Amino acid sequence: MTTTPAAENVPVEHHDAGHHDIHPIRKTAMWVFLGSECVFFGAMIATFLLYRSEFADGPHAEEVFNIPFTSASSFVLLMSSLTMVLAHHAFEHKDLRRARIWLMATALLGATFLAGQIFEFTEFVREGLTVRVSPFGSSFFMLTGFHGAHVMIGVVLLAAMVVLSLSGRLYSDRGLNIELVGLYWHFVDIVWIIIFTVVYLLQV
Amino acid sequence: MTASTYHPTPRFYWLVAGALAVATAAEVAIGSIEFFDPIKVVGLFGLAAVKFAAVVALFMHLKFDKPLYRGLFLVGLLVAIPVFIVVLLTFERLT
Numbered sequence: 001m002t003t004t005p006a007a008e009n010v011p012v013e014h015h016d017a018g019h020h021d022i023h024p025i026r027k028t029a030m031w032v033f034l035g036s037e038c039v040f041f042g043a044m045i046a047t048f049l050l051y052r053s054e055f056a057d058g059p060h061a062e063e064v065f066n067i068p069f070t071s072a073s074s075f076v077l078l079m080s081s082l083t084m085v086l087a088h089h090a091f092e093h094k095d096l097r098r099a100r101i102w103l104m105a106t107a108l109l110g111a112t113f114l115a116g117q118i119f120e121f122t123e124f125v126r127e128g129l130t131v132r133v134s135p136f137g138s139s140f141f142m143l144t145g146f147h148g149a150h151v152m153i154g155v156v157l158l159a160a161m162v163v164l165s166l167s168g169r170l171y172s173d174r175g176l177n178i179e180l181v182g183l184y185w186h187f188v189d190i191v192w193i194i195i196f197t198v199v200y201l202l203q204v
Numbered sequence: 205m206t207a208s209t210y211h212p213t214p215r216f217y218w219l220v221a222g223a224l225a226v227a228t229a230a231e232v233a234i235g236s237i238e239f240f241d242p243i244k245v246v247g248l249f250g251l252a253a254v255k256f257a258a259v260v261a262l263f264m265h266l267k268f269d270k271p272l273y274r275g276l277f278l279v280g281l282l283v284a285i286p287v288f289i290v291v292l293l294t295f296e297r298l299t
Contacts, residue, residue: 201231
């Protein structure tokens with residue numbers, strides 16, 4: 001389905017009353033989900049703190065961590081929150097073309113973060129830090145791996161938003177819209193803010 | 205304009221992102237430079253808390269949105285923090 005130039009700046013909206021009434025319920029459900037995710041990640045961060053000094057035969061954190069590299073990755077993820085909120089802002093102002101550009105930028109930044117994490121994991125394994133070598137390794141990979149999986153899901157959702165926008169099926173009042181995907185994406189960012197501090201900066 | 209529909213301008217978002225970037229640079233400095241060791245834990249947790257709050261309040265619009273959403277998120281946080289502390293106390297990692 002193609003969109004005319006005039007239609008580019010006007011998000012297609014569905015004003016069916018039934019769907020409109022459902023929108024706050026979806027948003028409420030998203031906040032409930034995010035609240036539950038706080039407990040999920042809180043438990044995993046606590047687990048990491050329990051084992052943060054148990055290196056067994058594996059390498060110590062300061063031997064493998066590359067803080068400048070992880071700082072750059074953190075900056076990339078932080079900036080993806082900016083592009084996400086700009087996408088939402090553009091969509092709210094019915095500028096679909098700009099919203100799509102910011103969505104693509106967010107997905108690209110998310111994919112860059114993931115690529116960095118894969119590179120980092122590969123380096124750690126090469127240097128002897130694996131899931132099985134020590135309690136520190138297990139809890140580190142469990143926490144950062146689950147976070148990475150959340151980022152991957154977010155990138156897929158963002159890509160889906162871009163595809164929907166190209167086919168003119170991006171709605172503000174139904175479905176998994178930009179606002180809900182944005183909330184999820186920002187949550188992934190705030191979890192990384194904590195992980196970066198607790199797992200990386202306090203370990204070195 | 206109702207509280208739930210108010211959104212700041214893109215310029216405001218850029219300024220917030222700039223402040224977050226500066227805070228991240230400060231975190232890296234505190235974490236890496238020995239001079240800051242006396243304030244390392246407090247400084248890092250303080251900056252992380254400020255960044256966390258800024259993203260939640262301004263990028264996730266919790267500051268401008270319905271109090272219900274704020275409450276739901278806070279319930280999650282308020283459940284997570286005691287669970288977190290109890291786990292660490294149980295294994296004597298906070299004593």
